[in-house]
Amino acid sequence: MLSASRPAGCSNCSVDRSRKFSACRWDSTAMTAIDRRAFLTASAASCAAWGLCLPRAVLAAESRCFVSACSDEDGNTLARVVTGDGRLLATLPLPERGHGAARRPGQREVVVFARRPGRFALAFDPLSAEPLRRFDAAAGRHFYGHGAFSPDGRWLFACENDYDNARGCIGVYDATVGYRREAELESHAIGPHEIVLLSDGRTLVVANGGIQTHPQAGRRKLNIDSMQPSLAYIDAASGALLHDHRLPAEMHQASIRHIAATANDVIGVAMQYEGPRNNLVPLVGFQHAEAEIVLPPSDAATLRSLQQYCGGAAMDASGQVLAASAPRGGNITFWSVARQCHLGSLALADGCGVAASGAPGGFLASSGYGRLVHHNALSGETTRLDDPAAAPVAWDNHLLALTL
Template identity: 25%
Template structure:
């Protein structure tokens, strides 16, 4: 069995935009495309059925469960709660018995975590995200704690923050504020040593051509490390995707508008290298020694050696059809 990666994308055909979930095998580049009605953003993999995944829309009503197979795939669509939109991400909990979806109330921007039956996908419970405009969600403490990024709302005067929520009691354990008032709280990566990497867009009172950036920390403290210039170029716009290499103590981040793939030292909270690459969007660890990045107008991917931080020869492939925000390794069956 090979190693498969997937992500959402869109392409133009005969004047119409088509949305897909794209799945590729790393070595052979064998590829399958599964049509969707929206641009897939976050993806959660069913721990009970390795062939089943859930993907939700970023700031929209759409979501779908897809069961992939060598034969015909099946799709089960479902909707955000009434008066809400999905805000990008979801995660399975309780050994796959429940699915948590990150949603935002349209009238108030207050964040909500919907508890859904993992098979029917019906809402059976609800608890707050303890912030406005929530987006990313990851698990920690052996799946007992949900970590949610709340972008914040300038209209309401709320700042971005990361909420740590006890799933069993649905209570706030702690909250870490975003260290710069100029950015929101976007995507999160957690390391094995308690490291936290947060990537951000300019807050919603600013324009997209302003700087987003990167915050690094450990446990209860975050430091905004991308204050102004990175290798002579500002991290203009949203810093989109992030992954942590525990072996090399690195955070790897993508800033597509600035055409920068950046490598940050977690121990020193400093920039190691800013690689110029056309519109990097998704990044994932292929193994302990290698990262994969999706980028560019041709929806390409390429591998990066983490020891040298150099592109690996003969690993370029295009088109992946992965033009969305993330790249995920699929669990082995």
């Protein structure tokens, strides 16, 4: 629930925390996999009579939409597009489990990436769900699940693993010729997970998680004792390393995994801790230009609520609030960008996907138990969204906001 108390070190925060949100914890974080399947099956039975999909004509009044990978009760892997109030617009089958997605500027086109260690990427029309082009990572590479486009929509920069050489790289794809792979840039560390392009249209910022993996080892992490995460600023044209930001030595097991940027290039950072389970470490930070990464002070209760794992990061439309999800802890946390302090948290079991909803402080959040929730971190208002016409799904880790 949102805390009614003012977080330590945040005496200037003005968010109203008087309203309680215990009713927002609709699912227990202790729900088992069997319970989750049962939930999807029961939900499917209850809504079967409603049909499958909202007519696309509704988009005339619904321009802001959201894309997420997901899976249905039969284990089918999908990508779905929903409106801002949670109604289903389109569903696209995926060859394997998806992860993140990127919008191509100037086109009605989205690319969804495979989850590590998957190798597929699929471009599609988010309104019709028509597949436009599938392309795969190069030999000896796999995707990490995230990418970013150049402002003109031509170049796609995708986070990849050169796994035989334990080297992170950025694949560069030309969308105008069927996403042909034209170049490769160094990520300048191991494990590039998420990537954003800054407002200059030339500088890439890469969250290098620092964790070595190999497809032959499945999802096992191979270098936890020696991992060195980084936040790398890279020239998109030359591949040159512009700035390299590292955490203090005692924080080297905090994997920098997810990032989000404001319009003026403040970077929000969300991390996953691979050290001893009894350690309480800050996992949310901010960074700007050449300055070091700042980790806002947090009380012990807030740190415990993260369960050493942040699953996603997003900035609100105004650039005032960073949302960092903590699915293992069953919370979405909110942080002031200007004051760099914790504003409060929304309880949402297995809540991981988060994206700006359009209004200042507003976010759409999704969960692995099929929930979609709109929450405003500035007003404290929360709305659960349901579409009785849509078959239930388990939402995957990330939401992409787009305007059609």
